[in-house]
Structures are given as C-alpha cells and as structure tokens.
Amino acid sequence: MRSIRFATVALATAALTLPLVTGSAAAGPPAGRTAAPHSHAQHDRLREAAPEGFVVGSAVAGGGHHLEQDYPDPFTYDREYRKVLARQFSSVSPENQMKWDHIHPERDRYDFRQADAIVAFARHNKQVVRGHTLLWHSQNPEWLEQGDFSKAELRAILREHITTVVGRYAGKIQQWDVANEIFDDQGELRTQDNIWIRELGPGIVADAFRWAHKADPRAKLFFNDYNVEGVNAKSDAYHALVQDLLRQGVPVDGFSVQGHLSTRYGFPGDLEDNLSRFDALGLETAVTELDVRMDLPETGEPTAEQQRKQAEYYQRTLEACLAVDGCNSFTIWGFTDKYSWVPVFFEGEGYANVMTGDYERKPAFYALRDTLREAAREDDCEKRGTRHGHGRT
Template identity: 55%
Template structure:
C-alpha cells in the first residue's frame, strides 16, 4: 500500500453495542441492520461475497442477507472463473449470487470485466506464444464483455468495467491489453459494455485513489477526456484498501467532488482496513476512524451511491493470505462479533447525509 500523509481525523468513540464479560462486542438482534440505515441515507451498503462461505456457512449466509442491500462477487464474475476453457462458460457461481440477491432484495455490483489479473490460462498463454494476435485479442475481449454483460442485463446496477489500469505515478499499467491493443482498449471496453446493457452504470476502479494524488489525477484526466469524446464512463470506483500503519488519505471528499463535477457517480467498492497483528483496542479504535472517514466522505458527496466492504468478517478475509502478519481488516471478527469499526459504520449511516 502507498504511504499516505495523515491529516487530523477526530477520534471516534466507536461505542460498543454490547459488551460481555469477555469484552467481545456483539450486535443486538434487535438493532436495525446496516441495510436499513443505509436505505434511510439513500445509499447502497454492500459486501463482496465468498460463494463457498455462502453455501457452507449458515451464519455467514444469514448475516450477508441481513446487513447488506448490495452484493459484489468476490471472484465468480472474473474471467478465469466464467470462461476457464475457451468457449466453455461456467456461470454457476455468478448465477447463484444473482439469485441470492434477487430473493433478498439486494442489488448486485458486477466485478470485473477488464483486468490484468485472474485471466484464464488459455488467454495469457495464447498471447505469450503468439497464437493470439492483436486483432484476435480485441475480438476476444469484445466477446467476453458483451457475453457477460448481456447475460446479466437488467440485474447489475454498477459494473467495474476497467480495473487497475494506472501505476502509482499515473502512467498506464503495462498490461497485455496496453501492450497488444494500445490505450484505446479502455474506451472500447466501455462502449461494448454500454451496448450490452445501456442502463448499467459503468465504472473505472482502482486502489490508492482515495485522495488526490498522481494516480487519482490520472483517472480524473482520463475520465474527463473520454467523457468529452462521448465514451460512457459513468462512475469512478475507489477501492479503499487501507492500513492503519499508514496515514489516512488526504482530501477524500475533494477527490470525489471533482469526479462528481464531471457528471459521474462515485463509489467505494472494496473497503477494508488492515493492521499488523495482533490486534488490540487501540488499533481497533484507529481502524474504526478509517472506516468512518471513508463512509463520511461518501455520505458527504451526493454522487457517491454505494459503499462496499471487501468482506465483512475476518473469518473469510483475503488479507492474511496476501499480507503476511496482517489482518483483522473487516467489520466483524472471526466469530461474527461486531468490532468498533462496525459501530462506526452504524453511527455514520444513522447520521445520514
């Protein structure tokens, strides 16, 4: 993660909802769930969903339904999952999530159509050995976007169309897409997605773009240029993967506001706040201020339509598997007990816009 300068962030009380003799925080069954408070604040509150956990863990399934009015597929809409063999599709996981959401009155965010990572082996190997040339690659990309978006037409309210295309210094990432197709692939992806579902809102999406910096400014300049050309770039997604050992990003609301001024929606799409383990009360309190800081920025910006956490329980968080010695990054602990971060999000939603 990028090191950010730390502005003043007022310490949040993160009042415990209930505290037992062990000090473990739990949310009362009688408290309004996050989704009820979010509805009142005119916001989608979402989570990325682990489909294996959804199938096997009844507590996870119940809390996912209770707390959130929006869901994102953590992995099952990514290209390596939906087309593991060329021309052979596996929509089972994505379909299951869409059905789950429909039955529980939840909206669905689509993630993600164009990315440099989690691509199927047949695609990457074909590009590497030259059996897939640039012209064929462009056709493959168009078919992938069109096929997936059309399948879920009318069922996805926001799509992360193009994901993580810039480096930290604002230069374009040297992905296979840039190497083989040039920068025009970005505009093409949005045009193809829009043609497949004209009503879905189409987003750019990246990490380390919470505040105003070289990377977020590169996105701003790109969005401004593409929109002036009539390309349907309609949203800017801020992932929000933070860590308490680094400073809170500066001028988050100002960053959102400049995209709003272009006529775009904004969203926090993958929020979690990790820490160096073990956790302790001081770290947990600081974590709560980070969650609340991002949420307040969203609530303070009319264009910010959704706030999604990347998993809500430490039991299924991706963080420990990627960042050695770090974790405890979500709203609930491994036993589904509420942490101060959960209380902070509740307080923020209750305060509203």
C-alpha cells in the same frame, strides 16, 4: 462460427432459500436520499440504518484468494455467512466469481454457476449487485495469457466476453467495474502487464465501455482502482482520462475508490475532495472494496487503541462518501475475518473486517452503523424542512 458452451447449473439450493429481507428494492437507487422508517429490530442492520437510496454492500467470498485455505466455498456452504450477508447488506459484489478465470475458464466455455447463484441470492434478498470485473491485468485464465492470438482475435475475444457476460445479467447488475486497475502508482498505463492495453493499445479501454453499454444500457459503468483515495498521480491520471473519454462521448458513468487501507499509514484526508472532483465531472462515485488491516501483536489480538483507530478509518471513509451527492454505493471487502483475503496477501497483518471470524461485531461495525443512522436522521430533517418551506441555514 465458434460454438460456446455454458455451465449454468445452480451451486446450492440452500444459497437461494433464505427468507426475504426487507430493504431497498433491487432497482438502482433514486437520485436523492430520503430517510426510511426504521424499526428498533432493524436498527442494527446496516442496510436499514442507511439513508434511502444509499446502498451498503459487501464482497461475496468464494474461491480465488481462498483456494489455499482449508475451507470450501463460503457462499455455498456457510449458512451463517449467507444469513448475515442477507440481513446486513443491500448490495453484493462477487469477490472473484465474475473475474475471467472463474467465469470464462476455457476459450469456448463459460461457467456461470457461481455468478448466477449470487445474482439469484441478491434478487431474493432485495439487494443490488456490483459486477466485478471486465478488463483487468490479473486473474486472467492461462488460455488467454499464454495463447498465441492475433490482435484481431484478442479484440474479438474481449468484445465477445463483455457482450456475453454483461448481456447475461442485463437489468440485474447495477454497476460494473469495466476497467480495473489500469494505471500504476505513478499514473502510467499498465502497458506491460495488462494484456489488453499491451496488445491492443489504450483505445481498447474506450471500446470496453462502449461494448458494455451496448450490452446493458441501464448499468452504470465504472473505473475502479486502489491507492486512488486521495489526490495523487494515479487519481490525477484517471481524472484526465475520464475527461478525455467524456469528450469523445464514451459512456463512462462512474469512478470508484477501492479503499484497501492500513493503520500503518495515515488516513487519506483528501478523500472527500478527490471524490468531489469526479462528481464535478458528472460522474457517480463509490467506495467499492473497503477494509482496514493492521499489524497484529504476537498474541494475535489487537489492542483497544488499534480497534479504535480501525473504526475511525471506517467511519471517515463512510463520512467522505456520504458528503458527496453522487456517492451512493459503499462496499466493504468482506465483513468477517473468517474469509478475509488480507492475511493471505499481507504477512503479519489482519483483523481487517468489521466482524471477527465468529461474526462478533467490532467497534468498526458500530462506527458504520451509527454514521449511517446519523446521515439518515439528517436527511429526514432536511426532507421535512423542505416540505414545510424551511431550508438549511
């Protein structure tokens, strides 16, 4: 049997020694939402403003998209970044550190250092973790994409990877993005650029879910994609695929929309309807990668109207999730413009997160906070009304 080497040395002790943050426990959220008591000091924390059982998350920056930037890994070296991450959020998603090129850089070697540090940080700060991602067409290591493997070898490689990675974090990761971006915008499977589907056929997607479930039966297993916020050809394809897989008994638990939005375009007004139809299939739903980019003026400073519109997009996305019973996980793709991926990939666009590079809060931050507060109040009123025998009319 081929021997596998693991790299598990801790990245930085400082990343794991922040004070504990009071908030939701690291276990998965309960089925219902009830309002948690809030102190005045906690009111400005998104995680404390939220209804109980509703997790508010952020991607954890650190490599990949940032390799060409002139700063080191933010999670390891930026103490202020970690402090805000711990205080504000009850969920974290590794932006790149669990993708294949980071965690499995060589055929016979796994490097768990960055992922381990994030999972330990989350446990220390009573946060849940979203694992991202197991089967994807992008950010695969060179050894995999350019290797000369038989179909049997490729299948064994994927199975071993999923079993090893999911198994390592069994009981520590709440949700996994098992299959990421497997359809194009026309609703066609990526049969050319996705090595797994191209070489092994569409059935490999079902196998990935089965292997992940076997490695950690408690983790919730998701499809995840962009441009599926509304009802369109792409989300229709997922809706049809999920129904087929459920009929086969494949352990699919959830469907998530990434939410990489731009003020260039109108807001997807049918977001709630789209989430609701997946909810009707018995799936959990989630928003997993929300940011709202914009075209910046020559000054580089957005106008008040641009900030208002951005805040509206953030708020409407959160409201749509809150309106769907099974949508209990809401993640923004980074919280500070200091480490945003957007300017690297969208020339001329930026200012996409809820805090500036100096960690100043934007109107978008307060829109999220106030929306969460209102949802918590409504849930509290509903809970008390039910306790006293009064329902909503």
